[in-house]
Amino acid sequence: MKGFYQKISQILEDIIKKEYEVELDPPLWEVPSRQDFGDLSTMVSLKLASKLKKDPLEVATNLKTILEGKKDKSIEKIEIIKPGFVNIFFAKNALINSLNELIESREKFFRRSIKKKVILEFLSANPTGPLSIAHGRQAVVGDCLGNILDFCGADVEREYYVNDAGKQLELFIRSVEERIKEIKGENFQIPEGGYQGEYVKDVAKAVIEANPKDPKRFALDYVLGWIKKDLKDLGIEFDTWTSQQKIIDDKKIEKVINELKGKDLIYEKEDALWFSSTKFGDDKDRVIKKNDGELTYFASDIAYHEDKINRGANELINLWGPDHHGYIERVKSAIEALGYEKNILKVIIIQLVTLKSKEKMSKRKGTAILLSELVKEVGKDTTRFYYLTRKNSSHLDFDIDLAKATSFDNPLYYIQYSCARIESIFEKAQDKKADPECSEFLKSEEELCLLRALLQFSYTLEKAYYSLEPVFIIEYLKSIAALFHKFYETNRVLGESENVEAARLNLLKATRIVLHCGLALLGITPAKKM
Numbered sequence: 001m002k003g004f005y006q007k008i009s010q011i012l013e014d015i016i017k018k019e020y021e022v023e024l025d026p027p028l029w030e031v032p033s034r035q036d037f038g039d040l041s042t043m044v045s046l047k048l049a050s051k052l053k054k055d056p057l058e059v060a061t062n063l064k065t066i067l068e069g070k071k072d073k074s075i076e077k078i079e080i081i082k083p084g085f086v087n088i089f090f091a092k093n094a095l096i097n098s099l100n101e102l103i104e105s106r107e108k109f110f111r112r113s114i115k116k117k118v119i120l121e122f123l124s125a126n127p128t129g130p131l132s133i134a135h136g137r138q139a140v141v142g143d144c145l146g147n148i149l150d151f152c153g154a155d156v157e158r159e160y161y162v163n164d165a166g167k168q169l170e171l172f173i174r175s176v177e178e179r180i181k182e183i184k185g186e187n188f189q190i191p192e193g194g195y196q197g198e199y200v201k202d203v204a205k206a207v208i209e210a211n212p213k214d215p216k217r218f219a220l221d222y223v224l225g226w227i228k229k230d231l232k233d234l235g236i237e238f239d240t241w242t243s244q245q246k247i248i249d250d251k252k253i254e255k256v257i258n259e260l261k262g263k264d265l266i267y268e269k270e271d272a273l274w275f276s277s278t279k280f281g282d283d284k285d286r287v288i289k290k291n292d293g294e295l296t297y298f299a300s301d302i303a304y305h306e307d308k309i310n311r312g313a314n315e316l317i318n319l320w321g322p323d324h325h326g327y328i329e330r331v332k333s334a335i336e337a338l339g340y341e342k343n344i345l346k347v348i349i350i351q352l353v354t355l356k357s358k359e360k361m362s363k364r365k366g367t368a369i370l371l372s373e374l375v376k377e378v379g380k381d382t383t384r385f386y387y388l389t390r391k392n393s394s395h396l397d398f399d400i401d402l403a404k405a406t407s408f409d410n411p412l413y414y415i416q417y418s419c420a421r422i423e424s425i426f427e428k429a430q431d432k433k434a435d436p437e438c439s440e441f442l443k444s445e446e447e448l449c450l451l452r453a454l455l456q457f458s459y460t461l462e463k464a465y466y467s468l469e470p471v472f473i474i475e476y477l478k479s480i481a482a483l484f485h486k487f488y489e490t491n492r493v494l495g496e497s498e499n500v501e502a503a504r505l506n507l508l509k510a511t512r513i514v515l516h517c518g519l520a521l522l523g524i525t526p527a528k529k530m
Contacts (some may be wrong), residue, residue, distance in 0.1 A: 003459045005029070005040070006112075008067075008088065012042065014064050020048055025464045029088075038079065038087035039452060040459075045084035056084030086396075089237055093440075095448070100436040102510050107517040112152040114465070119308045120146050123231075124161040127223045128165070128172035129199055131230045135369040137396060138350045140387040140523070142319045143236045144470040145348075147521045152465045155315075160238045161304065164220055165245040166297060171195065176219050179204035214306050230372050234380055235523050242307075244300050252303040253295055256338070257288065260302075262444035265337050280333035280342070302334040309340055316345045317468070325349055348468055350392050357400035359515075378403045381524040385412045388470045388522060411478050415515065416527035419482040422512045423528045427495055429505060438502035446487040447507060454484050454514045468523065477518045486513055 012028045024047055032041040045060035060080045067078055067086070069285045073263045074094035079087045102109045122142025125135045140159070144210035150156045156413070163169065175195040183204055188433070190196060202221050205304045212218035231237070247253065251513050257273070260266045265276045271291035275298075278285050288299040308316055336342035355369060382403045390396045442451060442453070460476040463469075516526045 009462075011067065011070050012044065012063075015063065016044060016048070019062070019066070019528065022048060022051055024048075026466050027459065029459065030463075031456050031459050032087065035449070035452075037081065037085075038089045039456075040087050040090075040209075041081075043084065045086060049084065049457055054275065057082065060086050061085040073210075074146055083393060089462050092448070095451055095455065096439045096442070097496050099439050099442075099451055099506060099510055102454070102513060103436070103506060106513050107520075110151075110461055110517065112461070112465075114153040114156075117155045117157075117312050118149055118315045118316040118317060119157045119159055119311065119313040120149065120319075121159045121308075121316045122159055122317075124163065125222050125227065126163045126168050126172075127227065129197060129223060129369040130166060130226050131293060132368040133355065133371055133398070134368075134373050136230075136374065136383065137353050137387045138233070138319050138321070139231060139234060139236055139371075139445060140384050141348075141350055141392060141470060142236075144384075144388060144473075145317070145319075145468055147523065148461070148464050148470065148473070152457075153368065153519060156239045157240055157311075159240040159242060159308075160243055162224070162243050164243055165248055165300070165351060169220070172200075173216050175200050176204050176207065176215075180208060183208060200298050230370075230375070234377050234383065235389060242304070244304070246308065247300060247303050248295070249335055253299050257299070257304040260334075260337060261335065261413065264488045275334065275337070277330050277333040277337070280336045282330050283331045286330050298330060298334075301331055302338075303458065305331060305335055306338055306340075309335075309344065314344070317346065318347045319350055319360055320347055322349055346468070348392050351390075351395045353396045353398055354389075355400060356397045374398075374400075382412060384523050385474070388474050391469055391471050411474070411481075412524075413530075415477050415481045415519070418484045418521075419512070419515050419526040420530040421488065421526060422484075422515075425508060426505075426512075428494055432502070432505060435502045436506070438499045439506045441499045441503035442507060444491055446483075447504070450480075450483045450487045450511065453480055454510050457514050457518070473518050473521055477515065480511065480518075 009026070009028055013026075016022055016024060016028075024044055028039040028044055029042050032038055042063075043064055046056045049059050057080070059478055062077050063086050064080055067088075071078065074091055076089045077093040081087060110504070120142060122145075123131075123135060123139045125131060127136075131139070146156045146158050171191060171193060174191050178190050178194070179201050182380040183201070203222055206222050207215050207219055210218060212411070220265040232291055256265060256492050260275060265279070266288070267274050267276065272287050274285045275288050286298055288302070289295050305316065321437035324347075331347075332342040332345055335345055357375070378386075378400060386398050386403050387396070402410055403447055404410075404414070408417070442448060457476065459473055464472040487507075491504060493508065496503060496504070519526050
């Protein structure tokens with residue numbers, strides 16, 4: 001469905017722009033909930049009618065007329081359903097041709113060529129301790145989004161912003177220094193608001209043993225080493241590690257303050273410097289330099305985002321925790337004040353995670369359960385999968401017992417069982433080769449339902465790409481696994497007539513390609529045996 005899905009999407013986009021001079025956010029088509037509503041459906045008629053104050057059915061009728069004038073043999077018919085849905089039915093020969101093209105092109109069949117430079121900043125946990133389970137969700141969602149954006153043609157730079165300056169880091173270093181005194185048998189006192197976890201003692205011991213020239217830098221790098229190992233165990237690597245301290249040292253904050261001063265957007269009040277962010281939609285002006293001369297975190301953030309834009313990014317995507325929700329408008333206001341389009345920045349708020357299990361997990365390093373403990377408990381692939389099972393904006397209950405279950409109640413097990421069963425069939429089929437001419441022998445309802453669903457991966461990718469929600473890939477793979485099992489229960493693959501057997505092997509080859517491609521986007525290895 002890639003070819004005619006993208007083609008029909010482009011046609012509809014052109015119609016909307018030319019006939020109505022309106023732009024609507026993609027995707028313009030969706031997959032209907034019922035097959036009798038067609039292969040693709042669009043509600044753009046209702047959206048256009050709302051904008052243009054017209055009757056939706058009138059708009060739908062006009063769209064249908066234009067679409068019918070542009071359709072080819074791949075489209076069997078076009079229908080209108082009240083109050084204004086336009087539904088398209090693809091011809092069976094188009095489905096069969098696409099199946100053969102999918103087998104030939106493999107995952108390239110679904111790739112897009114949306115060219116843009118994206119700097120994807122995610123996780124960016126303070127280097128003051130090991131990663132927690134909450135950090136893990138940001139890490140996995142960010143990495144998966146990077147995979148999706150890259151697959152669809154974007155030039156993606158995965159970036160970790162290292163907050164190696166400011167009060168929290170200083171508080172951590174002071175905590176380490178006090179633990180060093182404790183280990184040496186000297187009087188010590190953890191500072192108010194300091195870091196209490198046992199891991200601080202581990203850092204202190206490492207500092208004593210190494211006796212570095214720069215203990216502060218050593219302690220920071222030691223913790224970053226933990227973070228990098230945890231990420232590696234999850235299959236995550238960053239292209240760029242940007243230091244907040246280096247931004248300060250390179251005078252980039254001073255530069256951006258001077259830029260804003262030149263625009264008359266900086267003023268002094270109560271011996272502090274303020275940015276006039278209310279001029280750009282923020283609810284109040286923001287301090288960028290305190291009355292004691294200390295730069296605020298916001299000042300660093302303004303310089304950091306300008307630096308990312310100066311590196312040639314067309315789009316900045318940040319993944320932040322729920323406590324940063326109120327921070328979005330002030331950063332966007334600064335971007336706009338500097339003369340850039342503020343919507344170049346997209347911020348995704350990732351909600352918190354709680355663990356659900358009959359057995360309690362340890363908290364060896366402090367009050368929070370560590371990401372490394374979770375990965376050790378359930379494995380990399382399972383951890384990644386379950387972090388992605390809810391929308392970004394929804395709280396996630398990570399059910400450890402379900403994640404470890406070897407039953408069809410566990411959706412990852414269900415999907416992986418499909419992969420393993422397909423591998424088993426091809427192992428038995430041995431050297432039987434694909435024969436594209438036999439694909440036309442696919443006739444049963446289960447065969448055609450599975451085929452249609454496989455080709456709908458194009459739509460799922462587009463939806464995940466524009467919504468920045470990996471959960472759509474999860475839900476899609478679950479549906480493919482269900483349709484595969486339904487097909488397999490009622491349609492024997494091996495031992496049928498030569499043509500039917502070849503046709504069904506073609507269908508399974510396409511199913512394997514789609515399952516493997518979807519799992520790869522999630523960063524999960526497909527199972528070969530169960």
